[in-house]
Amino acid sequence: MGKQWVEFLVTMLVCLLAAAPFVVAGLRSPSPPWRWMLIGLSALVVVLTTCATGLDSIFGFRQPDWLHWNWIGKLAAIATIALLEMALPEGGLRKSGMLSLPARDSWRPVALCLVVCALVGGSAAFDPDLPADGETLAFQSLMPSLSEEPVYRAMVPTLLIRALGSPWKVGGAFVGWWWPGIAVLFGAGHGIAWSFDAGLKFAAVPFVFTGVVALWLGWLAVRCGSLWPCLLAHTLLNATGRAIVAVSRLL
Numbered sequence: 001m002g003k004q005w006v007e008f009l010v011t012m013l014v015c016l017l018a019a020a021p022f023v024v025a026g027l028r029s030p031s032p033p034w035r036w037m038l039i040g041l042s043a044l045v046v047v048l049t050t051c052a053t054g055l056d057s058i059f060g061f062r063q064p065d066w067l068h069w070n071w072i073g074k075l076a077a078i079a080t081i082a083l084l085e086m087a088l089p090e091g092g093l094r095k096s097g098m099l100s101l102p103a104r105d106s107w108r109p110v111a112l113c114l115v116v117c118a119l120v121g122g123s124a125a126f127d128p129d130l131p132a133d134g135e136t137l138a139f140q141s142l143m144p145s146l147s148e149e150p151v152y153r154a155m156v157p158t159l160l161i162r163a164l165g166s167p168w169k170v171g172g173a174f175v176g177w178w179w180p181g182i183a184v185l186f187g188a189g190h191g192i193a194w195s196f197d198a199g200l201k202f203a204a205v206p207f208v209f210t211g212v213v214a215l216w217l218g219w220l221a222v223r224c225g226s227l228w229p230c231l232l233a234h235t236l237l238n239a240t241g242r243a244i245v246a247v248s249r250l251l
Helices: 002-026 035-053 055-059 071-087 090-095 104-126 134-164 178-191 204-224 228-250
Strands: 168-170 173-175 192-195 199-202
Touching: 002 035, 002 055, 002 134, 002 178, 002 192, 035 055, 035 071, 035 134, 055 071, 071 134, 104 204, 104 228, 134 178, 134 204, 134 228, 173 204, 178 192, 178 204, 204 228
Parallel strands: none
Antiparallel strands: 168 173, 192 199
16 A cells, blocks of 8 residues: 555645646735645645545555446545535535525526537547446446536635635636646646656646646636536536447447
């Protein structure tokens, strides 16, 4: 377990360092005196939930052989998110959008985002090697969105908004340096890995694609004041193509 821990910590450090320049840039603007505590808490949320996701690879926790996807790790991450949410004051939880429905004037950007995500996700159906069995479809429909969106589109933005502020108005949503910072962090988490055997590996396509998705969903969460469209958009990206393939096999 020691080797896996070192690989995990190095990977997390590289990902956090990738986002650090945006946080530093945000610190140049007037910020509350407790900003470093808020920044540290946001990093802790990312580390704890990522650590929970890696129950099998980091802690050696084995799930049943009949499961082919990381159900245990994702469920552990969701449970960790729930515990962290309970630690937030009610006001902070409401500000994160986890308890709110989309604002009435946000239906157009929400609808556009969902349509684009369905089209992009559906394009994966053209991949002849795309796995679309029942377990895969169920996992991709639920686990990634439920374990990632509350972290990167709700909890971490809520903390960093208080630390760095949101001085820019983009398309009707107020954002700040935390916005590209979280996008880079999200992209790095999908495109960067380090191990003793292979060293530092960087996958440009996942990094860019997930980073752009994080930018859009981060903006959408602020624009509509709710996490729910982001959850649905993430699910459409991951599962639409697999659902098309599964249905086509039944016909």
